[in-house]
Amino acid sequence: MARITERPPVGKVEDLASLPELNENILLEELRTRYKQNNIYTYVGDILVSVNPFKTILGLYSSAQQSTYKGKARSDCPPHIFAIADTCYAQMLDSENHQCCLISGESGAGKTEATKLIMSHLMELCSKKFIDSSLRDANLEQKIVKVNGLLEAFGNAQTVMNDNSSRFGKYIQLKFIKGAVIGAKINEYLLEKSRVVSQAPGEQNFHIFNALFAGLEAEDKKRFKLNNPDDFCYLSNGDKV
Ligand SMILES: Nc1ncnc2c1ncn2[C@@H]1O[C@H](COP(=O)(O)OP(=O)(O)OP(=O)(O)O)[C@@H](O)[C@H]1O
Structure with missing residues (x-):
């Protein structure tokens, strides 16, 4: 994206790396303004910043929204967690290389929910790509989406910061062949x-x-x-x- 020379109206820029100047104050002002407009996602270059809304934003994760992000260039749609999953999936297919998403933040920031959204969107992408293919295992896709509930039962607890706090770290590996998911491995650490x-x-x-x-x-x-x-x-x- 071309760099902007004059600062656009606050809250209107979707990638803060394109601002003529970026410092902590500007970053916080932009995020705060966007958050008030229910725009919880903002890019800073390759990074997606997500501000936990602690409320349901109607339609934000609907299947219509999932379709919107499928196969789109990042600049074609507003910042979204689905765009991150979509880019990973597309780059994996294009480059035939491993892809990695790192999700970090303080307790209650929304990491667990973001992880589930990424996994669910990846499984949605697999299901649409292989709608008629024998490579596809719809049952496995469902299991991968649902396994989090089981992990949360044994590894999550209510804390003063978060009613559903993950009390362990997760390293999740999804394995694909030609874009079809063929397995998943979850390593837990620091339970x-x-x-x-x-x-x-x-x-x-x-x-x-x-x-x-x-x-x-x-x-x-x-x-x-x-x-x-x-x-x-x-x-x-x-x-x-
Ligand atoms: N995208 C979202 N939209 C609406 N509410 C959200 C979203 N993300 C998180 N939340 C709310 O915030 C709560 C805390 O989020 P989450 O458990 O994902 O945080 P976390 O970063 O994983 O915390 P911890 O490190 O304690 O496990 C969720 O239970 C949910 O109520």
């Missing part, structure tokens, strides 16, 4: 194991323990003596013995 026996005030144990109480039939709860989570020391911040 906060100590949370099982001790949680900070106002925080919870891993979701799976509470899910047991919510999901078990009454008969099984009685059999396993799992009547009330508050009766258990590990589920009540040590208030109970």
